[in-house]
Amino acid sequence: MTININFLLIPEIVLILGIIAILLISVFINKNSFKFSLYSSLILLIITSFLVLLNYQDSFINNNKLFITNLFIINFKILIIISSILVLLIMENYFQDLKINKFEIPILILFSVFGMLVMISSNNLMSMYLGIEIQSLSLYILASINRKSLKSSEAGLKYFILGALSSAFLLYGCSLIYGFTGSLNFEDIYQKMSVFNNLNIGLIFGLIFVITSLGFKISAVPFHMWAPDVYEGSPTPITAFFTTAPKIAGIALLIRFLFEPFGNFWFDWHQIIIFISIASMILGAFAAIVQDNFKRLLAYSSIGHIGYILIGVVSANDSGIKAIFIYLVIYIFMNFGIFAILLSLKNDNGYIEKISNLSGLGKSNPIVSIVLTIMLFSMAGIPPLAGFFGKFYIFIAAIESKLFVLAIIGVLSSVIAAFYYLRIIKVIYFEENKENLEITLNPNTKFVIYLSALFIILFIFFQSKILELSNFVSYNIIN
């Protein structure tokens, strides 16, 4: 028992100590401090992930009831760490080319990872809030890290102000919940509320405020407004980071928040999640059609993906949680595959961001364009690629819970969404080459591209393995 208690926060403690160490050393290195902090951060993340895995067992451990761990949390932590590793792998060239190779960037990413780990293993409204704030603050800085760019600064500022608003909602919601239950601890709240037949207005307000704030973190409609602007303005690797790790953490926390303290009140919260889910899917499908900026398009696409994931949340059954996990795994690889390609394509004006810049890629660079095409087909959910199975399991879960309307809307919006993915493919293959694209693949990026391409193509062969793994995810969250 004692060993377990020690292990509970060990990954986080090692991570934060490591971050401080890297920060201190980097300050004293004059040359190549970016490279040093980048690679040492990579190593630190790998170590952390080992430490997380070391405690891979499904048992509740309380440490002053502030934190908790179980297999669900561990698996999501691993997902977060994997996506941060991938983002560190693809970022090097970009920042060096733009001459913003500051050693703080990897460190800030690590800080936000630390925040995420804290936030999803929190078992208390306070620790939850602290985790969210740690990750958010680092993200605000990361968004505006390219100080010379007006867009980047604007993105950072917008994110910060709206983020502050959402934090206010969160705190207000927490205080309402505390006020009506007299407790901050998830389990205590659950216990206190289990005597209620219905939620009273105060608790409903608290619930909605917290959902609003978490919805902001995962950029679900109608709290998504920041996402396109911030994604477009931030440096591309940071955008890649935004589309994955914080969203995974947000989803994990949302699931835990809804299923642990409010586990008995599915009837009260499911309508709001259904609305958010439908709105996200539809907006993600429709608004992306007119975009010509690739990053903006991916922002809308990620809003749409969140909509699908929320279907899994509403399903509130085992297979729903499993489906979310599988969806996220696939989503990470699809997303990083596309971003890694985006980060290796340059024209005369620097890194390309417009879809029209891709014209004629099919002829000038067949291999890269085939990989990109596979990613996009997978995003559009075309079998036998991985993206299809992600959606498939989600819809199955919805059907198991008899959410037929939701499943139908999901299918329809994915049909509409397929249009803009296919449009990119059309640009790649069927439009005249207008500019000379230069492709620089550094080994890390290459690794990420091939890894994700292989994952997406071969997923169909080892999906049973992933399904097995996902069995551990769905734990007794649903009582």
Add this chain to the structure above:
Amino acid sequence: MLATFTLFLPLTGYIISFFFLRNSDPKYSQNLTSILIILSSIFSWIILFNIIEYNEVEKINLLNWINSGNLSVSWSLRIDTLTSVMFIVVTNVSAAVHVYSIGYMKNDNSIPRFMSYLSLFTFFMLILVSSDNLLQMFFGWEGVGLTSYLLIGFWYHKKSANDAAIKAFIVNRVGDFGFLIGILGIFIIFDSIYFDEIFSKVYLFKDHKFIFLGNFFSTLDAICLFLFIGAMGKSAQIGLHTWLPDAMEGPTPVSALIHAATMVTAGVFMVSRMSPLFSESSFASDFITIIGATTAIFAATIAITQNDIKKVIAYSTCSQLGYMFFAAGLGAYNSSIFHLMTHGFFKALLFLCAGSVIHAMNNEQDMQKMGGLSKKLPITTLLMWIGTLSIIGFPFFSGYYSKESILHASFFSNNYTGLLSYIIGIITACLTALYSWRLLFLTFHGNNRSDTIDYKDAHESPLIMLIPLIFLAIGSVFAGIFFNDLFLGEFSYNFWNNSIIIEQFHKDYIPFSQSLIIKLSSIIGISLALIFYYYKTDFQEIFYKKFKLLYLISFNKWYFDEIYNFLFVKPSFIVANIFWINGDEKTIDFYGPNGISKIISKISIIFGRFQTGYLYHYAFVMIIGLSGFLTWYLYFKSL
């Protein structure tokens, strides 16, 4: 095991030459596909001899196909006597045609495509005949339809070839639909589509009735009728025969393989395969007899006046298929299959000889422009004689045994359809002799009527084309003697081993007078041809003037195409146009795909406008969303 090889060697040939040898030297694909087919024909002989020796029905399960509710189907082969006989016909004719094509298609641009289609056809045909359930049979059935379409339209740059291909496909659709209804009916009634299970349950449902429009109908009759409609389409029986003459647009080897020896006989095969069913339904059997007999005489009357050498043989095929059907309708399934086999050999021989003539005459197909070719093409002439003697049933040639047995069967069957078909069979035999010898005389004898250059350049075909011809000629001469006892005689009951229903007609010998009539009918036909087309060619003119109406009816194929055009094609064009323009373009497209995509792009522009870039708008939307949720819950709760 051997059967599996027989079946999949052609498929292998197709896959390799279609996907990998398309752009390489044609001789690879020619050699590959030919060798594989020859191997598979050797295997099929071994299978037949095994069957003769041991008489065992072999069933090979390959793969599961469908498992759904009561329906479970697997890919499986059933090698019984009927299958092995069909294997012989299909693989041997196919092998001959493959080899022949090497010479015939020498100057074509897409030889690998041609060879691979031939192999694919062979594969589908083998699937059809070796299936042990109706669904797999239907797969083969559709597969041969597809390859027939591809091969008729092989020269796709020719409009007439494309039209003929489409026509064949569409007319066959009509028949296939009937077949499909038959299969569904069987599944509903018998709850299975496996032959064994169906046949074992036939006696249970003998008197099964269903109500349609207030009347009782025999279910078995209805099922058999629908199945036979399928057979009519594929085997070009009267009414659904119009595609066969047009199908001659395809290369001649294709006509020999698909439209003479194998695919068109699939209908006969199917009726024989389902013989336990058909023999219980006297109504359907009578219907088959009448249709078969009508087709036999109808096609023969047309063949007399056609000038295109291939069309004559095509109508003759149609007529011979009529023979096979009325034999099957009378219950003489073994005679029917026997005639199928001998016909496969001599008809393929006739077609390939015609191909040889066409080859020699620089693609000229009009017999009126030929004549006197026997001096230029001695071997082809000899082989054509053999084929013709066989088709008219000259004693001891293969056609003699099979046709004679069909006529015997009709003579001994004690009902009016038997009598009718017997009379028609004899008249048709006379007509057969007439048009066959007309073809011989017009093509090979008499004076040449072509442009002199073509005649001068005419030359005997190369050896590679002659060898398959000789092989088929051997078949046409000896197949009858060799198989007569097995198929019809005293061993027949053991030989067929319940794969078809055998009704013994041959206990008595046909009276000598009748035998004389049969033989006399052919002689009359030959003499007529001799008079009209050899000695007194001016009789043609006189005949034409005196019986102009009869001549025109025959020459214009009884106006079937024109009637169909008026009844079906034009009205369906008009209706289709209405649906296309008003229904599809103006309604479905306008409000459907086009309308929706317009709306979608409008909506997405509106969504785009939300994204103003102003921070306070964003914050406003967030707060609107939040208060919206709160309001919803307040309202919801207060209810």
